[in-house]
Amino acid sequence: MSRTKVTISSAMFLGALAALFATLPIYFHYPIIPYLRFEAAEIPVVLSFLILGPEAAFLSSVIYWVILLLVGEFTPIGPIMKFTALSTMILGLWLGFRICRSPRVCLIAGSCLGCLFRVLVMSAFNYVILMMMFPQFLEFAAASISAVLGAEFLSHIPAIAAVMVFTAIFNVLHVILSMVPAYLLVKYMVRIKGGGLPIIGKAWYFEMAKAVSKQSPQRS
Numbered sequence: 001m002s003r004t005k006v007t008i009s010s011a012m013f014l015g016a017l018a019a020l021f022a023t024l025p026i027y028f029h030y031p032i033i034p035y036l037r038f039e040a041a042e043i044p045v046v047l048s049f050l051i052l053g054p055e056a057a058f059l060s061s062v063i064y065w066v067i068l069l070l071v072g073e074f075t076p077i078g079p080i081m082k083f084t085a086l087s088t089m090i091l092g093l094w095l096g097f098r099i100c101r102s103p104r105v106c107l108i109a110g111s112c113l114g115c116l117f118r119v120l121v122m123s124a125f126n127y128v129i130l131m132m133m134f135p136q137f138l139e140f141a142a143a144s145i146s147a148v149l150g151a152e153f154l155s156h157i158p159a160i161a162a163v164m165v166f167t168a169i170f171n172v173l174h175v176i177l178s179m180v181p182a183y184l185l186v187k188y189m190v191r192i193k194g195g196g197l198p199i200i201g202k203a204w205y206f207e208m209a210k211a212v213s214k215q216s217p218q219r220s
Contacts, residue, residue: 011048011056015063018044022068022082030170032148033141033163038170038177042086046093046182053204054094061087077133081125088121089114089175103208107183115175119168126167131160138163 022041030036045064049057061083068079096110097103130138142159145166146152153159190206 007052007056008059011052011059012063014044014048014052014056015060016067018042018060018064019067019071022064023071030173032166033144033170035137035140036167036170038174041082042089042174042178043182043185045086045090046178047186049090049093050182050186050205051203054090054097056204057090057093058087061090077129081122081129084125085118085122085171085174088117089178092117097208103205106208107205111175111179114179115172118171118175122171123164123168127160127164130163141166 018041021044022039026041027037027039030038041064045057045060048060064086065079065083068082069075072079072082092112092114093107093110096108096113097106100106100109130141138160141163142153145159145162149162153162186203186205190203
């Protein structure tokens with residue numbers, strides 16, 4: 001089987017695995033706003049990015065989204081929001097590798113850009129959802145934050161501001177909880193397999209790291 005076919009089939013498998021994780025009780029609630037959940041579903045897509053590359057990660061994201069449209073919760077809004085959050089994070093990762101030279105710096109820069117894009121886009125998305133479509137969720141979130149902080153909001157404006165801020169914090173934490181396990185898993189897999197992975201071959205991220213190390217000038 002050609003490398004391209006292996007990449008596509010692997011990306012589709014990881015996207016389907018992400019959708020499977022999303023349907024299983026592999027999550028825990030964000031205690032400040034309980035309707036938000038930290039899910040393991042994004043980890044396979046980040047694995048797709050690190051192992052197969054950015055194009056494969058976007059394909060995994062699309063497969064994840066399509067399956068959730070069929071079997072996910074709160075369709076179509078829930079799957080669309082999950083796809084938007086994940087795809088903006090992947091976009092940031094990809095841009096990080098476009099603007100940097102060192103893979104480690106790229107990964108850090110991409111993660112920061114992924115956080116930024118995800119927070120900005122999802123803040124706008126959540127504002128529309130909470131203010132125009134489902135204001136009852138805004139009331140629930142504001143009440144939950146008020147209970148956690150031990151203080152009541154005196155008007156609508158600080159309530160929506162608090163919900164936006166704590167939702168942004170949730171998205172930043174979700175990027176970290178998706179990135180770190182995926183990176184550590186790929187690093188462990190590559191180490192125990194002597195630099196490569198079964199069928200797939202060398203992971204895309206570590207291929208880039210090796211290429212950069214060869215291009216770096218040797219010190220005398």
